[in-house]
Amino acid sequence: MITEHDGSALAARITNRMTPAVIRAVRARAEATGGCLQPVHLTGYRTVTDHTGRILDHTAGVVYTPCGNRRESVCPACSDRYAADAFHLLRAGMTGGKTIPETVTSKPRLFLTITAPSFGAVHNRPTTRTGRRLPCRCGEYHHDADTRIGTAIDPAHYDYPGSVLWQGHAGELWHAFTVRLRRELATAAGIRVKDFPEHARLSYAKVAEYQRRGLVHFHAVIRLDGPEGPADPAPGWADNALLEHATRAAVENTRITRTLTIGGDTTRHVFTWGQQADIRPIRPAHTTDPDDGDITDRALAGYIAKYATKGTSTSEVPDRPIRSEQAIEALDVHPHHRRMITTAWTLGANPDLGFLRKWAHMLGFRGHFLTKSIAYSITFTTIRGDRRTHQHLATLHATGTDPDTVLVVNHWKHTGNGYRHHHDRDIAAAIYEGQRQQRQEKLDKEERP
Template structure:
């Protein structure tokens, strides 16, 4: 029996099973999660007097919540949607998320900070007329050539420097924001320590892996007054001064760390700095004729990066427990060399605090893919809480509709208590048949979302 026929048989058997309708309903509720968490237990909703309004018991499925598209397309789509709303609120304002619409008047910028060079890599460059420029290896690479981004000469490529830069990328960003505050304080003619009394630097950033295995950061930066988004930026700081300060800060930000042999290694950003102004617009394009980013599309442009993995392999989306595991990963020799370097450095006492081996599957990157300053916008936790409240509201409304009393007062969410008592039983789908059916559900949900987006764009 072939693998295909076995999978078809499993799908057919699941479709005919007596428990299929209930299972299908739970899979639909997760959006077609690829690796759901099976929970067993009970929950109840009580009113202020302790009377049970709703109760549920038995087995349920909960989504895995993994943000990586390569691991779970369904949950990554939900994460990307949350990221979009979080980013958009900080750009265009949203009173329901605690950000006034007046933030569109603030000085704002979109920038991309890249990693420096650690040695020549295979590259594919195309002229404005569409001609492919020869690589330094003298070849003209096809767009799908797996060598793109890998070291031309692995023996001279600085893998140690690349991994140490990657491991400190988050700290380098923190140094950049410190330098930016100092540069802005200088524009105001005040001391750096006084900056927080005059203005607040708000930002959101997303990390994206380049094909060479190093991250670069896409970031939205907004200048507010000292009290946050409702407070206007001080006079003397505008779009022009913000962009000039960002340029100076990107150059000034440097961290010095030690190589394994004790020599100093200066960590800085790459020479390529993409810096754009952000303008309010309802247009569908990402940028206007002046190359400025429009806030209507910028949030979606950035949010998509939040669901990506390393770009090296699907297998490396999970932690590596042993160096022997690396030989079984379907990665390029370049990415394998990076993983091995992370593992080696992680075994040295001088890098204990970096806990590098834990991040070998991330090629040494230890940060979160999406981070933001405290007052930039709402939070993922708040968005998830809103979603739970919406579902509870729908259940209580259905309960009200089912009652015969026309004078019944709708139940106030603030007067109910939700009690959950669930424990995980196991994880994932039981066979390829369930996985295939769940993937079909996820694909249909994604198509429905795309259709809604296209409809909204056509109407705008």
């Protein structure tokens, strides 16, 4: 029970904490992290010395750094930064830049979307080719915000174990697809499969996105290079038509087989892609006819990058692993997705499928949301390293220090995360929103004729 005295003391502490000096300090920390809502606390020191050992600058105490979480539901600021990095990574592989030559725009390229198979009828909003609405299989017409869309019409007969098992093996299925695609390309080109690396190199970047039914599908940019990578011209026999033919054949023929022991029964499972596969050639922005069914490389980078920050936004599943069966019951999720989480947890009790418990909160999916082949473009590590170098040099220049004549020693250790007071978090959120609006206004201004 809080007494009047206790309440007054609490109000006084809050008032004292929100003094102008404290607000300035909180703002400075929040601005340094770009408005991160879950900053990492580092305690230690930073010392700058010249060649004689004389200390030019010494900073000690606690500093905040961005958490780096890609999920918008966890930290919008870091999610934005991740999306921007993903955009540059993807665009570099399509249009060049950041060490990737612009000649990649002349390579055979396509945009592929592949989905999971059907595991039972789900609520949807079908339309005709002319856009006329059709009733769902349940007989109703659903509006777009209907939470039933994507969920099982008849949960008792929906194959929840099959859907979760497919999800858990989706990453392996993608790997098998890339292997199959190289075989199909070699066959189409009339060369031996083992000789393919001497003639061409397959480069790609893919992003996973959850469908409303809780299963992932993959968006991928696929490019055909010469054997040395982006700077090497594609072989003479390579064109978009051949790449599209080989990709379609690879999607249709890729399958992986796993023998799994579930509940004491050993069963052979075959995993394949769904019947829906969308394959669209990519053209340079200045040459693409908007009516020819192709997609521009400039527009595609932003389109794919936004999925890199999306988790299961349609299913609202937790951002962290499930720790117990009781925790599943406490989740505020749709019954369809709860059933998938429960199925993953239950299947994870089997020795062959222990990983499913670790990834039950992801509905069984254990792959990375954005992956790429080595030669597709630059890496996140390179982008982040360049940003750190830029910030480091900017800090030294601001103090009038020549970075080539000093030694910088950093000694920090992790001592916490997040904000202790909701007032601090509110300030950080306001800073992020202000920065976001400024960026949007700048983009709108640049796009005006």
